[in-house]
Amino acid sequence: MSVIDQKLASLGIVLPVPVAPIANYVPFVLTGRSLYISGQLAIGQDGKLSDAHKGKLGGTVDKLAGQAAARLCVINLLAQAKAALGNLDRIARVVRLGGFINVEPDYIDVPFVMNGASDLAVEIFGEKGRHARSTVGVASLPLGCAVEVEALFDIDA
Template identity: 75%
Template sequence: MSRIDSRLAELGIVLPTPAAPIANYVPFVLSGRFLFTSGQLCLGPDGKLADAHKGKLGGEISLEAGQQAARLCGINLLALAKAALGDLDRITRVVRLGGFINSTPTYGSVPGVMNGASDLMVEVFGDLGRHARSTVGVAQLPLDAAVEVEALFEVA
């Protein structure tokens, strides 16, 4: 078992089957030493969006539920990276995460929501999981998801 697979098992994380694209794009692009992912929604292990993760932060979704949604996005990013690379040990650095938070216009805690994904990357990769990040509040996301996250990984 690879080092990262062992770490995921320690954390009790089982990677799901990556979701298929819902429009005209590819799920990832491997270019040189970088893996660029398309945004991943907060789909659960069953591939569905739970009611607890539908809607707007600052509205019907709490900060804690938003953080859980962002963590699910991170898990889905790792599943996508494993599908792209075959082995998560090929990731040498989490370079950047980009977060999109479905929020009301005045919601000011979008960075706190995104910590759900950021904290996961550090839990899994240690210091190599520390990354640059952008997080923005948006008016709407596909399927009325609370959170969407994209990633850039450096690979060997």
């Protein structure tokens, strides 16, 4: 078992089956030492979007549910990364996370929501998990999801 798999197990995290794209794109692109993962939604182990992760922050979704959704997005990012790499120990660094938060027009706590993703990346990868980040509030996300997160990883050859 890889070091990262052991860390996930110690956190009680089981990676789901990677979610198939819902439109005309690929789930990841591996080029050189970079792995780009397309935006992942807060899809659960059952392959479905929970009602708790549907809707808008500042509306039907509270900050803590949004943070949990962002955390789940990272779990789905790692499922895609494992499909791409075979072994998550090949991730040398989490370079960047991009967060899209489905918000009411006056909602301003998007950084707090995205911390659900950032905190988990650091918890799993330690210093290698510290990353650059962009977080934006948006008017809509696929399937009505509250949060979507994309990633860029530096990988060992």
